[in-house]
Amino acid sequence: MKKIKVIGAGGIGSILLPTLCRFLDTSGEDAVIxxxxxxxxxxxxxxRQLFSELGNKAEVSVKKLSSEFKNLEFHAKPEYLTDxxxxxxxxxxxxxxxxxxxxxxxKLLSDFCAEELDEVVLISGGNxxxxxxxxxxxxxxxxxxxxxxxNEYHQEIMHPADKSPNELGCGELIATVPQLIFxxxxxxxxxxxxxxxxxxxxxxxxxxxxxDIITNNSRSLTR
Amino acid sequence: xxxxIICGANQQAGTPGMKVSxxxxxxxxILNIADDAEALVNGVKVDGDYELVEGDTLEFVKKSGDKx
Numbered sequence: 001m002k003k004i005k006v007i008g009a010g011g012i013g014s015i016l017l018p019t020l021c022r023f024l025d026t027s028g029e030d031a032v033i034x035x036x037x038x039x040x041x042x043x044x045x046x047x048r049q050l051f052s053e054l055g056n057k058a059e060v061s062v063k064k065l066s067s068e069f070k071n072l073e074f075h076a077k078p079e080y081l082t083d084x085x086x087x088x089x090x091x092x093x094x095x096x097x098x099x100x101x102x103x104x105x106x107k108l109l110s111d112f113c114a115e116e117l118d119e120v121v122l123i124s125g126g127n128x129x130x131x132x133x134x135x136x137x138x139x140x141x142x143x144x145x146x147x148x149x150x151n152e153y154h155q156e157i158m159h160p161a162d163k164s165p166n167e168l169g170c171g172e173l174i175a176t177v178p179q180l181i182f183x184x185x186x187x188x189x190x191x192x193x194x195x196x197x198x199x200x201x202x203x204x205x206x207x208x209x210x211x212d213i214i215t216n217n218s219r220s221l222t223r
Numbered sequence: 224x225x226x227x228i229i230c231g232a233n234q235q236a237g238t239p240g241m242k243v244s245x246x247x248x249x250x251x252x253i254l255n256i257a258d259d260a261e262a263l264v265n266g267v268k269v270d271g272d273y274e275l276v277e278g279d280t281l282e283f284v285k286k287s288g289d290k291x
Contacts, residue, residue, distance in 0.1 A: 008291055010291060011290070011291055012291040013291070099291050100291055101289070101290050101291040102289065103287070103289050106287070124287075125288070125291060126287050126288030126289055126290060126291050127288035127290055127291060128288050128289070128290065131231055131232065131255075131285075131288065132288035133231070133285070133287050133288055135287065149287075153261070153284050154284075154286070154287050156286045156287060156289070157287055162289065177290055179290050183288075184291070187288065187291070210231040210232040210285060211232050212231060212232040212233055215232065215233050217232040217233050218232050219229070219231070219232045219233075219234075223266075
């Protein structure tokens with residue numbers, strides 16, 4: 001049975017989820033999908049995010065997806081990932097699809113997967129306005145098979161300058177950075193490609209992929 | 224044989240004999256290279272004074288996307 005944790009159901013996550021669930025549902029896969037997000041869908045999210053009603057992103061997504069994909073088991077976790085919640089939200093054997101929107105949470109995830117778990121596949125995506133990348137981390141039998149996503153080449157994740165959503169105080173708003181749905185879509189596609197390759201083909205031979213929607217180039221690499 | 228210059232998903236051909244800092248200036252716009260991008264030649268970190276030779280691959284490491 002596959003235990004899939006999708007963290008973040010916003011720009012990338014809400015696009016990734018329907019395709020992932022359709023594939024799993026129709027392939028006869030025995031899968032449990034947990035969607036983790038403490039944020040809520042608001043009208044302003046309509047430019048980039050797929051949702052059917054307003055409300056907590058995890059709960060709204062599970063309601064919609066569970067009505068459509070009857071062969072899968074869903075769990076809504078309407079909370080942000082923190083040092084504490086990671087302890088009960090994540091476990092050995094997880095396939096984690098990280099669709100978060102800040103490096104602070106990526107660092108938390110990177111450290112938790114590399115140091116606290118023995119068996120995990122982490123596929124992490126992020127984007128700027130017209131480009132983005134994914135990173136893949138695999139740990140088997142307690143051994144890191146590749147670099148954690150927070151590594152010497154990605155100091156922006158090693159030493160994040162931003163805050164995670166749960167760290168924002170009352171009245172403190174995340175600076176609104178313009179995003180493009182096509183960049184979210186491109187990164188979601190890379191993540192799904194990596195998921196398929198890792199579990200249904202020969203396994204990922206790379207641990208990072210960059211994409212640029214203007215040049216329509218993508219490049220996979222191993223560090 | 225030229226040198227290969229990469230940043231993120233994109234790449235260009237460059238000229239051997241140039242320094243990393245010169246290439247960074249020349250390709251900054253077309254490859255969207257950040258001011259603080261780290262330079263790797265054939266996977267090894269180098270500074271701006273490194274002079275490229277034929278066949279080298281120079282990568283300016285692009286930061287991970289922060290949004291999602």
